[in-house]
Amino acid sequence: AMIPPHMTVIEALRLIKGASSREMRRLFPSLSNFSWQTGYSIMTFDHRVLPRLVAYVERQRQHHSKKR
Template identity: 40%
Template structure:
Protein backbone atom coordinates (compact mmCIF):
# COMPACT_ATOMS: atom_id res chain seq x y z
CA UNK A 1 0.00 0.00 0.00
CA UNK A 2 1.43 3.43 -0.91
CA UNK A 3 2.48 5.81 1.84
CA UNK A 4 2.54 9.57 1.37
CA UNK A 5 3.01 12.46 3.74
CA UNK A 6 2.33 15.58 1.70
CA UNK A 7 2.42 18.93 3.47
CA UNK A 8 1.89 22.31 1.86
CA UNK A 9 2.46 25.92 2.83
CA UNK A 10 -0.42 27.83 1.27
CA UNK A 11 -0.79 31.61 1.13
CA UNK A 12 -3.94 33.38 -0.01
CA UNK A 13 -5.24 36.92 0.19
CA UNK A 14 -8.54 38.70 0.47
CA UNK A 15 -10.08 40.16 -2.69
CA UNK A 16 -8.06 43.22 -3.73
CA UNK A 17 -6.12 42.72 -0.47
CA UNK A 18 -8.86 44.47 1.45
CA UNK A 19 -8.36 44.32 5.24
CA UNK A 20 -11.16 41.91 6.17
CA UNK A 21 -9.50 39.44 8.56
CA UNK A 22 -9.76 41.24 11.88
CA UNK A 23 -9.19 39.44 15.18
CA UNK A 24 -12.91 39.39 16.01
CA UNK A 25 -13.70 37.16 13.00
CA UNK A 26 -10.31 35.52 12.52
CA UNK A 27 -11.07 32.56 14.82
CA UNK A 28 -14.39 32.02 13.05
CA UNK A 29 -12.76 31.97 9.60
CA UNK A 30 -10.02 29.62 10.79
CA UNK A 31 -12.55 27.25 12.41
CA UNK A 32 -14.65 27.11 9.24
CA UNK A 33 -11.57 26.41 7.12
CA UNK A 34 -10.43 23.63 9.46
CA UNK A 35 -13.90 22.04 9.42
CA UNK A 36 -14.06 22.15 5.61
CA UNK A 37 -10.58 20.62 5.39
CA UNK A 38 -11.66 17.75 7.68
CA UNK A 39 -14.72 17.09 5.48
CA UNK A 40 -12.33 16.56 2.57
CA UNK A 41 -10.03 14.23 4.53
CA UNK A 42 -7.39 16.96 4.85
CA UNK A 43 -5.95 18.79 7.84
CA UNK A 44 -4.96 22.38 8.47
CA UNK A 45 -2.01 21.90 10.80
CA UNK A 46 -1.35 25.61 11.37
CA UNK A 47 -3.04 28.80 10.24
CA UNK A 48 -2.27 32.47 10.77
CA UNK A 49 -2.40 35.78 9.03
CA UNK A 50 -3.11 39.46 9.12
CA UNK A 51 -5.99 41.58 7.86
CA UNK A 52 -5.41 41.00 4.13
CA UNK A 53 -3.93 37.51 3.79
CA UNK A 54 -3.33 34.23 5.55
CA UNK A 55 -0.91 31.31 5.63
CA UNK A 56 -1.81 27.65 6.17
CA UNK A 57 0.27 24.55 6.69
CA UNK A 58 -1.92 21.77 5.38
CA UNK A 59 -1.82 18.00 4.99
CA UNK A 60 -3.51 17.09 1.72
CA UNK A 61 -3.70 13.49 0.52
CA UNK A 62 -2.75 12.79 -3.11
CA UNK A 63 -6.36 12.01 -4.07
CA UNK A 64 -7.23 15.71 -3.48
CA UNK A 65 -5.78 18.30 -5.85
CA UNK A 66 -4.27 21.27 -4.02
CA UNK A 67 -6.32 23.64 -6.19
CA UNK A 68 -9.55 21.85 -5.20
CA UNK A 69 -8.62 21.97 -1.51
CA UNK A 70 -7.93 25.70 -1.68
CA UNK A 71 -11.07 26.42 -3.69
CA UNK A 72 -13.27 24.55 -1.21
CA UNK A 73 -11.86 26.08 2.00
CA UNK A 74 -11.99 29.58 0.49
CA UNK A 75 -15.51 29.15 -0.90
CA UNK A 76 -16.98 27.73 2.30
CA UNK A 77 -15.26 30.27 4.56
CA UNK A 78 -16.46 33.15 2.38
CA UNK A 79 -20.05 31.88 2.47
CA UNK A 80 -19.92 31.31 6.22
CA UNK A 81 -18.54 34.79 6.95
CA UNK A 82 -21.31 36.41 4.91
CA UNK A 83 -23.96 34.32 6.73
CA UNK A 84 -22.56 34.94 10.21
CA UNK A 85 -21.54 38.61 9.97
CA UNK A 86 -24.04 40.88 8.19
CA UNK A 87 -21.52 43.73 7.95
CA UNK A 88 -19.10 41.44 6.05
CA UNK A 89 -21.30 40.96 2.96
CA UNK A 90 -18.43 42.10 0.70
CA UNK A 91 -15.97 39.54 2.10
CA UNK A 92 -14.23 37.52 -0.61
CA UNK A 93 -10.94 35.80 -1.33
CA UNK A 94 -8.82 36.65 -4.33
CA UNK A 95 -8.67 34.06 -7.09
CA UNK A 96 -4.95 33.33 -6.82
CA UNK A 97 -2.81 31.67 -4.19
CA UNK A 98 0.69 30.38 -3.59
CA UNK A 99 1.41 26.79 -2.57
CA UNK A 100 4.75 25.25 -1.64
CA UNK A 101 5.63 21.72 -0.64
CA UNK A 102 7.18 21.47 2.80
CA UNK A 103 10.30 19.59 3.85
CA UNK A 104 9.28 17.51 6.90
CA UNK A 105 12.41 18.66 8.72
CA UNK A 106 11.28 22.31 8.36
CA UNK A 107 7.77 21.79 9.75
CA UNK A 108 8.42 23.07 13.25
CA UNK A 109 10.00 26.29 11.99
CA UNK A 110 7.28 26.80 9.38
CA UNK A 111 4.46 26.25 11.87
CA UNK A 112 6.03 28.86 14.14
CA UNK A 113 6.29 31.26 11.17
CA UNK A 114 2.64 30.74 10.19
CA UNK A 115 1.21 30.98 13.70
CA UNK A 116 3.10 34.20 14.41
CA UNK A 117 2.15 36.20 11.32
CA UNK A 118 0.83 39.26 13.16
CA UNK A 119 4.02 39.61 15.18
CA UNK A 120 6.25 39.01 12.13
CA UNK A 121 4.43 41.63 10.07
CA UNK A 122 4.67 44.10 12.93
CA UNK A 123 8.46 43.55 13.01
CA UNK A 124 8.76 43.30 9.20
CA UNK A 125 10.46 39.92 9.76
CA UNK A 126 9.09 38.08 6.74
CA UNK A 127 10.20 35.35 4.38
CA UNK A 128 9.51 37.34 1.22
CA UNK A 129 9.23 34.31 -1.06
CA UNK A 130 6.30 33.08 1.02
CA UNK A 131 4.51 36.42 0.97
CA UNK A 132 4.01 36.37 -2.83
CA UNK A 133 0.54 35.57 -4.01
CA UNK A 134 -0.14 35.18 -7.71
Protein backbone atom coordinates in the same frame (compact mmCIF):
# COMPACT_ATOMS: atom_id res chain seq x y z
CA ALA B 1 -9.62 15.84 5.43
CA MET B 2 -7.90 14.67 2.31
CA ILE B 3 -8.30 15.80 -1.28
CA PRO B 4 -9.82 12.97 -3.32
CA PRO B 5 -7.31 11.56 -5.85
CA HIS B 6 -9.52 12.55 -8.80
CA MET B 7 -9.72 16.22 -7.73
CA THR B 8 -7.17 18.75 -8.93
CA VAL B 9 -5.53 21.12 -6.49
CA ILE B 10 -7.27 24.13 -8.02
CA GLU B 11 -10.67 22.41 -7.71
CA ALA B 12 -9.99 21.67 -4.05
CA LEU B 13 -8.84 25.22 -3.37
CA ARG B 14 -11.88 26.65 -5.12
CA LEU B 15 -14.12 24.58 -2.82
CA ILE B 16 -12.13 25.51 0.29
CA LYS B 17 -12.08 29.21 -0.54
CA GLY B 18 -15.79 29.25 -1.38
CA ALA B 19 -16.86 27.38 1.75
CA SER B 20 -14.60 29.40 4.05
CA SER B 21 -15.80 32.70 2.54
CA ARG B 22 -19.43 31.74 3.11
CA GLU B 23 -18.64 30.67 6.67
CA MET B 24 -16.78 33.91 7.42
CA ARG B 25 -19.73 35.97 6.17
CA ARG B 26 -22.16 33.81 8.17
CA LEU B 27 -20.19 34.03 11.41
CA PHE B 28 -19.18 37.67 11.00
CA PRO B 29 -21.94 39.67 9.26
CA SER B 30 -19.74 42.78 9.33
CA LEU B 31 -17.49 40.97 6.82
CA SER B 32 -20.22 40.80 4.20
CA ASN B 33 -17.68 41.85 1.54
CA PHE B 34 -15.08 39.28 2.61
CA SER B 35 -13.38 37.36 -0.17
CA TRP B 36 -10.04 35.71 -0.70
CA GLN B 37 -7.46 37.20 -3.01
CA THR B 38 -7.23 35.81 -6.52
CA GLY B 39 -4.78 32.98 -7.05
CA TYR B 40 -3.00 30.58 -4.77
CA SER B 41 0.41 29.27 -3.84
CA ILE B 42 1.37 25.72 -3.03
CA MET B 43 4.59 24.41 -1.62
CA THR B 44 5.89 21.25 -0.06
CA PHE B 45 8.07 20.96 2.99
CA ASP B 46 9.92 18.40 5.02
CA HIS B 47 8.20 17.49 8.29
CA ARG B 48 11.34 18.52 10.18
CA VAL B 49 10.72 22.20 9.36
CA LEU B 50 7.08 22.13 10.49
CA PRO B 51 7.79 23.88 13.83
CA ARG B 52 9.47 26.78 11.96
CA LEU B 53 6.55 27.05 9.54
CA VAL B 54 4.03 27.08 12.39
CA ALA B 55 6.03 29.83 14.13
CA TYR B 56 6.10 31.84 10.89
CA VAL B 57 2.33 31.63 10.46
CA GLU B 58 1.75 32.55 14.10
CA ARG B 59 3.89 35.70 13.65
CA GLN B 60 1.91 36.92 10.64
CA ARG B 61 -0.83 38.74 12.59
CA GLN B 62 1.79 40.77 14.47
CA HIS B 63 3.86 41.32 11.32
CA HIS B 64 0.91 42.61 9.29
CA SER B 65 -0.45 44.78 12.12
CA LYS B 66 2.83 46.73 12.14
CA LYS B 67 2.32 47.76 8.49
CA ARG B 68 -0.81 49.79 9.29
